Amino acid sequence: MKVIYDLIVIGGGPAGMRAAARARQLGASVALVERGPRLGGTAVNDGVAPTRTLARAARYLRDARQQFAAYGIQVSGLRLDFQGLMRRTRQVVAALHDNHQFDRTLRDIGVRVYTNAGQCRFISASKVRFRSTGNGDGEHTLEGRRFILCVGGRAREVSFPGSDLAINHHQLWSLECLPKSLIVVGGAATGCQVASIAAQFGAQVTLLEMAPRLAAVEDPDVSTFVREHFEQRGIDVVCGIGGVEKIEKHADGLCLTYTAGGAARTVEADAVFVAAGWPGNADTLNLGVAGVEVERSYVKVNEHLQTTAPHIYAAGDVNGRMMLTQCAKLQADIAVENALGGNTRRYQPLLISHGSFTDPEYAGVGLTEEQARQDHDCIVKRVPYAQLDRAIIDNHTDGFFKLIVDRATHRTLGACAVGEQATDIVQAVAASMQAGETVDELSHLELAYPTYTFIIAQAANAIAHELGRPSRTPAERVVAGAGAAADKETARVEFAL
Template structure:
């Protein structure tokens, strides 16, 4: 048994933990970073990085099928899944080496213990892993992230998580995806592009229910046109069982028992805090009714010397927000301050086909607090979308009639996630829609849809306003 003592111990090396350790080290604290798996956590090794790599392959498959439309004659694209997985591994490795702050962590003097296995509290200041190695610190920051939520139904062990889906040895002939949030929609979209027959099951009334209804409807229509079978309000799952083709899902709707079968079933019904191994009661750390670690505005847990950040606290479970909360947690742990992780602007997007994204207020929330104007521009009138043959999509803007500020932006269509970042900057800057409409956006680009929608809103607020000179896509 060995004991490693430090001033600050960070548990977990995803975005929150990495930045927490870097910040603590930069502030001069003797810092240790311990992680159960490889450096980079879920984001680099099992989340956005590998997922986006597969989504890029799906995009290439789609674009290859467009070649004949532009006079380029080649054979039909064929996916070599093993080579794709090798590329995923290569990308994950390069990101870990170059983009995941590893060099900065080392330069800050942080002692890194990767692949250490799970650790558990022995007392409020000491944690131990399965090998008997102990880590002790005056201040502790928990950044252990999350895990896929499992349904409490018989046969759930026959199903897969999104992680299992990414590590398949071949694209399955058929695939059932249960849950149509960001993860489920991405799994469905990617494997549909790879040639799998995909069925997407959603318990709610519509897929992507956290998005605006127009966005949800547009994505659903595009999915159906691409051959994905969507089952909304499908009922309740009774059980999963083995079937000759793979897995059978038994569910009940309107009192009738129904069945669906596929080679692989992926369940993507939410995210839970990864705290099962930590033995939190030994440290006096409490969780909330959703099972996430309870923290105050300063990221402090119910144990005054222990902080938590990232997905493990269950607030805006996205990498940029995890980075910010990790930075704040470390600042407060080392300095004793009570800084807050402000999340005023939170762009969210997913790399499905088509992409969708949002930032700021939705229409209902905006109307509850503002006299709101809502305008919608279609991608089918955007020059770049016409050029590329990618006319499916829309841009919905929510604007305050009183001061003309942009309150929200909701997109679906090609490069929607990138376009949303411009809207995020405009919202953060308190930009008036009139000024956004006059922003000279390069032509022809997908960002033109934002300029077009902004010009529509500006003219609706002031009908006497001359057409904005720079809104090249306002025809």
């Protein structure tokens, strides 16, 4: 019996799994095709989860070296068992698979799952073909009415003499020992994380970046703070390089030649890690047959995440839009709902928080201060961690939180933080932004004490007061409406407790 699926999802990472599950919720018949042996994608298998495990180990080492003595804890013989740590990363990945049971969960709700499918390719606008050596062995041709492309991305391959001597994101997990010295090429999120972790593990790190600053998409104040603290920890940061010319193998390691200011410079290390971008996997699908346009390795989509073929949508890294796990899941929901129900939802990424698990940690949501000032009359409050009780308690007073508010509407335009638990702070602001709260309402949130998120209330209250219209609780508004000095408000005072 011929089967025509309502929706075929290609790719089994966060976007693909979310798309398949959402489509089943909406009553569609769904097939999911994953090229690898298991679901989860880069995020679970060799990306965020194992990298965060390394970052956790780096934090433990940092605290043992820098913090324990301040709290009367004496530690001797501290050392890193690198092979033991790599075993731990594999254990974490296995535990996540055991916890979520991705494959079984999707099958239980009626999704037809194919794994180990290799290269799935379109053979017409409505059919794909692949050979599976996993669930459902053999060659398969599937026909669908709608498609969601969720095939993700990969570490960019670089081409210069000796580039094969470098390692990239995918090869990182095969290391058997920690290099004593490391050159990291690329100062965006991935490069900064690897540099930060390796330095905490004791490696001598050189970080090279072509942009004029690290983490170039972040607020400039964040970039400056991260660079300063990297350099304080002994990381040699070089921004504004012209490019990498070559890598040569010497008897005692590798020698990398790069250009800066028009001159050639060299740096030596035991290993070179390249984080030079993350292109999409659009070139693997034979999309031309289906009428789907590709731009610079990414599938071209509109605001509804619809490709140039009306029945095909794309979610996650493959469309090149803000490549984060949380974005992939949101895009999957939007793509599925639009594919099955008409283009009713638009993708709006500004309210999605993002962060990097470097040390110091940094995060942001919405507009940066520079972006906000281009189109808005805004008010900005920067609160240093040194004014935050929890940071004082934890002895982590390096950092700051910045809140950006529109002066006319009192709406939050953006926020950023750098320092301990920066990501948790910023995603709390993101939730407030999604709820449409004004800074007046945000200033009245009774946040738990002592927490890092308490810094949000400190910034919000300062802005609410500076706006000249101190915020009121419902009870205060009732009293004011009753005529009790309604036209004479007293600025609301917030103590630390």
